Amino acid sequence: MLDQKFRPHPQVVDTKLDEGEVALLHLESKIYYSLNLTGERIWQGLKEGLTLRDISQRLQTEFAVNADTADSSVAELINELSQQKLVQIAD
Amino acid sequence: MARIVVELTNRCNLRCGHCFVGRHAGTGDLPLAIIEKLLREGKSSGFDHLAFTGGEPTLHDRFEQIIRQIAKADYTFSLVSNGTNFPRVYPVLLRYSRWFKGVTFSLDGAREETHNRLRGKGSYRQVMRAASICVFKDIPFTLNMVLTAENRSEVREMVELGASLGSRAVRFGHLMPTPETAMRGLDLSPQERLEVEAEIWRFKESAPILVAMAPGYFSESALFPCAPLELQELNLDYRGNVTLCCHLSGYSGANNDADFMGNLSEISFAEAVNRSRRMVGTYLAQKEERAARGEFGQLDHFPCWYCLKHLDKVSWLQNFPNHPWGDQTNSIAVRNNDDARPEVSTSSSSR
Numbered sequence: 105m106l107d108q109k110f111r112p113h114p115q116v117v118d119t120k121l122d123e124g125e126v127a128l129l130h131l132e133s134k135i136y137y138s139l140n141l142t143g144e145r146i147w148q149g150l151k152e153g154l155t156l157r158d159i160s161q162r163l164q165t166e167f168a169v170n171a172d173t174a175d176s177s178v179a180e181l182i183n184e185l186s187q188q189k190l191v192q193i194a195d
Numbered sequence: 196m197a198r199i200v201v202e203l204t205n206r207c208n209l210r211c212g213h214c215f216v217g218r219h220a221g222t223g224d225l226p227l228a229i230i231e232k233l234l235r236e237g238k239s240s241g242f243d244h245l246a247f248t249g250g251e252p253t254l255h256d257r258f259e260q261i262i263r264q265i266a267k268a269d270y271t272f273s274l275v276s277n278g279t280n281f282p283r284v285y286p287v288l289l290r291y292s293r294w295f296k297g298v299t300f301s302l303d304g305a306r307e308e309t310h311n312r313l314r315g316k317g318s319y320r321q322v323m324r325a326a327s328i329c330v331f332k333d334i335p336f337t338l339n340m341v342l343t344a345e346n347r348s349e350v351r352e353m354v355e356l357g358a359s360l361g362s363r364a365v366r367f368g369h370l371m372p373t374p375e376t377a378m379r380g381l382d383l384s385p386q387e388r389l390e391v392e393a394e395i396w397r398f399k400e401s402a403p404i405l406v407a408m409a410p411g412y413f414s415e416s417a418l419f420p421c422a423p424l425e426l427q428e429l430n431l432d433y434r435g436n437v438t439l440c441c442h443l444s445g446y447s448g449a450n451n452d453a454d455f456m457g458n459l460s461e462i463s464f465a466e467a468v469n470r471s472r473r474m475v476g477t478y479l480a481q482k483e484e485r486a487a488r489g490e491f492g493q494l495d496h497f498p499c500w501y502c503l504k505h506l507d508k509v510s511w512l513q514n515f516p517n518h519p520w521g522d523q524t525n526s527i528a529v530r531n532n533d534d535a536r537p538e539v540s541t542s543s544s545s546r
Contacts, residue, residue, distance in 0.1 A: 117320050117323045117324055117327065119282065119324040119327040119328055120282070121328065121331055121332070122286065125331070127327040127328065127330070127331050128327075129323055129324075129326070129327050129360075131307070131323065134356065134359035134360060136327060136330055136331070136361075138331060
């Protein structure tokens, strides 16, 4: 899974808030979501077209966490975002 | 207390298909000296709220400074915005939240493609971003749709969208016909207006949020009491001109002097209010006389239309012989069984 790339669902509008948060709005369901600072970094990585492994490595550097912690943070969030149809697998 | 609709700037970063071309020509910002004069003199004439429009009001070069002065003078304020600049300015609004009463976003289609067709590619998502900020920062917001031939079938969707997004209200308003809207085929006929109004009054009863119509809808009364005619609202354009109503200000191809009270660089605000009072008195007396003489046509029951005609702002219709508002004998089927139709509504200031 970590070698996969995901991208924001085309029907999702993202809005950067102050304090590093991101608001997501799915235009079909009209449901809002929010991402905390860690989530914002993961979301940003998806937008940049990074693999999940690259994103995890970025988290390790920026938040001084070990690989296991970063990997699981990324995987958990991607699962949740996938369930809510906020991301999709990139080709 | 009454309010002043203030066109902070006529600059705009969108080029909407239904907008007044002359009004938003991008030629200037309201001078700070005029704002300061307004803040000094407004309250003594009974005005304590400023409703900002434009152009896009947040594009005024001194936006934050103006908001700071408003707070210092203890006026309340609100604004109508296309949402594009909201991510940049909302921190200012939060800083002065005690005086800030809310923002209305112009959304002219419940569907992305409809809104973008009128307002430009990407503009729908800009409004959605602005709404997201409001929800997460607890900023009161409403949505405003100008009814056109392109979006009239989306009334129900618009109400549902507003409720889903967390908007406090959805407000609909009729498009002011101009040569530009006539050329684009955007104007609804009188009959179409009545049909969409009936739909809106129906939704108003069952909607989970407030649904309202801006003045301009069909009124049985010949003397529809909109805020400007009740002297509860005045308009100030970006040049400092005080005019009767924001709907008429800068009206495309119009007789611009008909509703002009004076410029605040030359007269006091109290004098502008006095002139407005005299003009409204004359206007209402003439309107009443016309109605009493049986000279009131069916179309005259659309109050904004009556104003346009009375103030000689629709002579351009001669160039559009097939325009639905050009035929003054136009007969419309009026239904009187609509208990939900209000006779009084709060005024609107957006397009």
